[in-house]
Amino acid sequence: MLKRSCLAAGLFLAVLTQPVSAQVAGYHFTYADLQKIFVQNNQYFVLDDEGFIDPTLNHLHFTSIDTTTGAFTGSLWAPTLLPPIPQQTVPVSGTITIYSDISDLGLSAGFGNSYAISFSWTLNGICQGQQAFYDGAIVFRGYQGAKMRGNLAGTITSYYSACGIGILPYSPQPVSGILTK
């Protein structure tokens, strides 16, 4: 009986896998693989919010990725999020977290791993400051030439604080974009 149900599940997964692989490549990347893509190969995200933002702005670059934990440092070139700031390179720090596609019974459907990304930045001036936190996910969509394609979506929670004004909320805001090189 158990064998039959396993077979049924296997057949079901076989049916599923075909259209899935057509859409998502189903990569089982490690943190070391991510370091190769984002740091060694210098691929970065252009966060243009479905074309609403100038693609020469809002670039998320990675400077280092810990190959055991996914902790990373990087920078955001010219964030256009609220509250607005002058164009500049803003240092960010965060974590990429790999989630496996293994079920609670130890089976894999071949979906590939899933990738969460969170990062934050702080800008402080005299009696004013900005804090922003990003929470999102990445999908890798296969190589085109030497370039891994992919996209990222999530939301920013951000605040502006100043003496006498207190804390002003600018949250949540959508942030999405594509991986490029």
Add this chain to the structure above:
Amino acid sequence: MLKRSWLAVILGFLVFLPASARADTTGYTFTYADLQKIFVQNQQYFVLDDDGANDASLNHLHFTSVDATDGVFTGALWAPVVVPAVAPVTVPVFGKLTIHTDLGIFGLSSDHGYYYEITFFWAHGDACEGQQASYKGAITFRGYQGGVMRGNVAGVIRSTLGTCGGGDLPSSPQPFAGKLTK
């Protein structure tokens, strides 16, 4: 002395903030009734093409009803292409739009309009094999072009595929983003 520092801060704040922000977002202060007009009466919907990575004829989020007092909504997702894959069907969804004001703790406004959160979920399948998915994201409205409000949504889907014999197969989180159209 206190008054001077207040003035300096407020002037500095006003100079620092407004110009470039208005170029990015129109700063709407929509109510739930306004959202109902846009999404239900005017039948605007999201094409969740993940910044061009998905076929734009799939992954459409339509709204059937939006409660004008609390933002609770019902709707449908046409042909979701998120993993795990399902056949191209219309999947009913249930969720909530939440309006966050731009008011600070002292009652001051940043004058950039409100912020709009969206959450929804769906369940698809039968007792032995089914998909459960929940979405959490945010919307920005970017102004009318003719009779169409433009805007975009981005966030994250968390989904699992439950199977008899295979257990719950995870595929989370996944990015999910798109733009508002009509």
